[in-house]
Amino acid sequence: MTGQDYVEVQGLTVDFDGFKANEEVDVTFLQGRIHFLIGPNGAGKTTLVDALTGLVKGTGRARYGNLDLLSLKSHQISRAGVGRTFQTATVFEELSVLQNLDIAGGVHRKAWGMLRARKGIPDYVQEAMETVGLADLRDRPAGVLAHGQKQWLEIGMLLVQDAKVMFLDETVAGMSHEERDETGELLRRIAPSRTIVVIEHDMDFVRNHADFVTVLHAGKVLAEGSVADIQGNPRVQEVYLGRNIEEVSHE
Amino acid sequence: MSTPTDVESPFLPVAATPTDRRRLPRSSPRLSRDTVSLIGIGVFAVLMLLVAPAVLSDFRLNNLGKYACWAMVAVGIGLAWGRGGMLVLGQGVYFALGAYAMAMHLTLETAGPDAIPVFMILYDPLAPLPGFWEPFRSGAFTLLAVVGAPVLLAGTLGYAIFKRRVKGAYFAILSQALAVALAYLIGGTIKLTGGDTGLSDFKYFFGYDLSDPINKRMIYSITAGLLVLCLLVVWQLYRSRFGELLVATRDAEERVRFLGHDPANIKLVAYVTAAVMASIGGALFVPIAGIISPKEIGAAASIFLIAGAAFGGRATLFGPVLGALLLGYGRSSLSEQWENGWIYVLALMFILVTLLAPEGVASIPRRAAGLLGSLRRPTESRPPRNTAAKETKS
Ligand SMILES: Nc1ncnc2c1ncn2[C@@H]1O[C@H](COP(=O)(O)OP(=O)(O)OP(=O)(O)O)[C@@H](O)[C@H]1O
Ligand SMILES: [Mg+2]
Numbered sequence: 001m002t003g004q005d006y007v008e009v010q011g012l013t014v015d016f017d018g019f020k021a022n023e024e025v026d027v028t029f030l031q032g033r034i035h036f037l038i039g040p041n042g043a044g045k046t047t048l049v050d051a052l053t054g055l056v057k058g059t060g061r062a063r064y065g066n067l068d069l070l071s072l073k074s075h076q077i078s079r080a081g082v083g084r085t086f087q088t089a090t091v092f093e094e095l096s097v098l099q100n101l102d103i104a105g106g107v108h109r110k111a112w113g114m115l116r117a118r119k120g121i122p123d124y125v126q127e128a129m130e131t132v133g134l135a136d137l138r139d140r141p142a143g144v145l146a147h148g149q150k151q152w153l154e155i156g157m158l159l160v161q162d163a164k165v166m167f168l169d170e171t172v173a174g175m176s177h178e179e180r181d182e183t184g185e186l187l188r189r190i191a192p193s194r195t196i197v198v199i200e201h202d203m204d205f206v207r208n209h210a211d212f213v214t215v216l217h218a219g220k221v222l223a224e225g226s227v228a229d230i231q232g233n234p235r236v237q238e239v240y241l242g243r244n245i246e247e248v249s250h251e
Numbered sequence: 252m253s254t255p256t257d258v259e260s261p262f263l264p265v266a267a268t269p270t271d272r273r274r275l276p277r278s279s280p281r282l283s284r285d286t287v288s289l290i291g292i293g294v295f296a297v298l299m300l301l302v303a304p305a306v307l308s309d310f311r312l313n314n315l316g317k318y319a320c321w322a323m324v325a326v327g328i329g330l331a332w333g334r335g336g337m338l339v340l341g342q343g344v345y346f347a348l349g350a351y352a353m354a355m356h357l358t359l360e361t362a363g364p365d366a367i368p369v370f371m372i373l374y375d376p377l378a379p380l381p382g383f384w385e386p387f388r389s390g391a392f393t394l395l396a397v398v399g400a401p402v403l404l405a406g407t408l409g410y411a412i413f414k415r416r417v418k419g420a421y422f423a424i425l426s427q428a429l430a431v432a433l434a435y436l437i438g439g440t441i442k443l444t445g446g447d448t449g450l451s452d453f454k455y456f457f458g459y460d461l462s463d464p465i466n467k468r469m470i471y472s473i474t475a476g477l478l479v480l481c482l483l484v485v486w487q488l489y490r491s492r493f494g495e496l497l498v499a500t501r502d503a504e505e506r507v508r509f510l511g512h513d514p515a516n517i518k519l520v521a522y523v524t525a526a527v528m529a530s531i532g533g534a535l536f537v538p539i540a541g542i543i544s545p546k547e548i549g550a551a552a553s554i555f556l557i558a559g560a561a562f563g564g565r566a567t568l569f570g571p572v573l574g575a576l577l578l579g580y581g582r583s584s585l586s587e588q589w590e591n592g593w594i595y596v597l598a599l600m601f602i603l604v605t606l607l608a609p610e611g612v613a614s615i616p617r618r619a620a621g622l623l624g625s626l627r628r629p630t631e632s633r634p635p636r637n638t639a640a641k642e643t644k645s
Contacts, residue, residue, distance in 0.1 A: 078511045090506045092499040099495045106492060107511035114493040161510065
């Protein structure tokens with residue numbers, strides 16, 4: 001089921017005035033594979049995504065197609081089809097679900113078209129709305145949505161943008177069990193044609209939905225492989241100081 | 252089995268019947284709200300253009316014209332501040348651009364061809380007309396300047412400010428400082444601009460004698476018509492995708508940037524539009540009030556201009572215009588009996604509105620309706636598919 005698209009990160013280092021939040025990170029994200037990034041707080045997971053989406057400066061290489069993501073600006077990366085969500089959900093609270101999704105598809109519109117009202121609903125917006133299950137809440141202001149629904153809306157916005165690579169930063173944090181399961185199924189449905197990277201602390205969720213896991217620790221890749229590989233890995237256990245991986249992850 | 256188009260299970264909620272029924276037509280209810288607003292503008296136009304001239308005396312109608320000028324500024328403020336989140340505390344600057352352009356033209360027209368304005372003769376009978384006054388002999392140039400000057404100034408200023416990502420309080424202070432500086436500049440250059448005394452005693456308006464009430468009524472109608480036009484402009488902007496993007500930029504600028512848009516450009520459009528509205532308001536204020544002076548453009552005046560929008564409801568379509576008309580009326584009727592008293596009343600009202608209805612008076616009916624509605628059917632306002640999750644959570 002694995003496709004040909006991928007993001008290949010080599011020797012990525014992010015240096016905050018001497019403090020290396022990421023150091024010589026090598027990791028490859030493949031299309032069709034739900035790839036989890038785990039690691040204790042401050043391990044550098046968000047920083048890795050920040051570097052790959054132009055929010056912080058990183059050295060090394062991050063090849064996507066014939067682009068080097070590390071040399072592009074945020075809006076160029078976004079236009080190249082690499083999208084992300086943020087650790088705190090950021091939807092436009094006063095706009096409706098429909099308007100939120102519609103804005104995400106607005107980059108390629110002509111300036112004059114922007115001055116007109118929307119006529120009907122563009123097909124790709126309708127499709128994204130149904131995929132993330134918010135079609136019935138179309139006209140609801142995003143601000144009144146439940147936490148989980150806001151996260152789905154963000155994923156929907158990435159779908160409208162037609163992001164081929166999605167970085168999801170702690171998307172299921174704070175969700176109920178049902179919402180988590182629905183999110184897992186949603187990811188499974190959109191994964192085949194995309195490269196999906198999920199940052200997550202919840203080991204149950206990782207176990208249930210991960211195809212592949214990379215463990216970061218102190219800015220470096222500590223281990224990678226299947227969930228079973230990771231849990232049986234002595235280096236992982238050593239770094240987690242003998243404690244159960246789940247306890248540490250939940251901190 | 253799991254292609255992106257496989258959208259059926261399990262995300263389509265089965266239990267949410269109330270919303271299912273409403274889902275049939277694809278058009279959104281926003282459409283009808285737009286129509287209602289448009290009808291509202293129509294009613295407002297009839298009141299301003301037909302009813303008011305029929306029932307008001309020359310004097311009252313002229314006063315209403317003055318408030319309408321302030322209201323034009325307020326409509327722009329509603330756009331820039333209410334929808335765009337830019338706290339434009341110094342719209343007096345753009346009001347001044349239009350007002351002084353118009354005042355210079357009317358002063359020269361009153362003086363007559365080749366003559367220099369009376370106030371300049373008082374200082375130095377032999378002085379030539381300052382270079383920057385000369386083009387304002389032309390009515391066409393003046394009209395061009397009323398629109399062009401704010402576009403240029405707000406365009407360059409806004410570009411510099413928004414590209415540098417200056418926001419919030421810094422932006423507010425900057426814009427207010429500009430208004431104060433301009434008021435000082437004009438106040439201090441009495442030989443060039445009339446200084447603190449201002450420019451007044453205009454006899455003609457593009458060939459029309461200003462002492463004839465019919466002509467004043469005509470100017471009122473132009474003003475009221477332009478105010479309605481301003482409302483139509485923001486009505487269209489608010490319902491457009493640009494309007495949605497503007498609100499999105501106001502609420503989460505970084506997010507907008509990450510969707511591939513440049514927030515600076517979006518803000519710039521709103522800011523420049525607001526500046527042009529303020530300038531046109533200023534230009535018409537001059538023949539109506541018969542005087543323009545730094546008092547009308549400085550800090551206090553700029554706050555008065557924004558107060559109307561805040562009072563009425565900055566983010567609503569009708570709030571700023573109604574708020575400004577009301578404050579204008581309050582200001583002149585109070586200061587008729589109690590010099591400067593209106594400023595205390597204004598301050599008091601401001602406090603009350605901020606405390607009781609922070610989104611402005613126009614939001615009160617909507618809030619009340621929302622409150623009543625949620626009392627009557629408490630379940631309806633909750634996202635239907637959330638119920639299952641709620642039960643398990645707490
Ligand atoms: N802009 C910055 N300047 C300096 N240090 C930073 C900056 N951003 C992050 N850091 C530091 O880099 C380290 C990695 O942070 P990061 O946010 O990537 O961790 P994380 O793995 O996402 O953690 P969490 O699970 O808590 O979200 C932390 O020690 C953090 O304090
Ligand atoms: Mg993080």
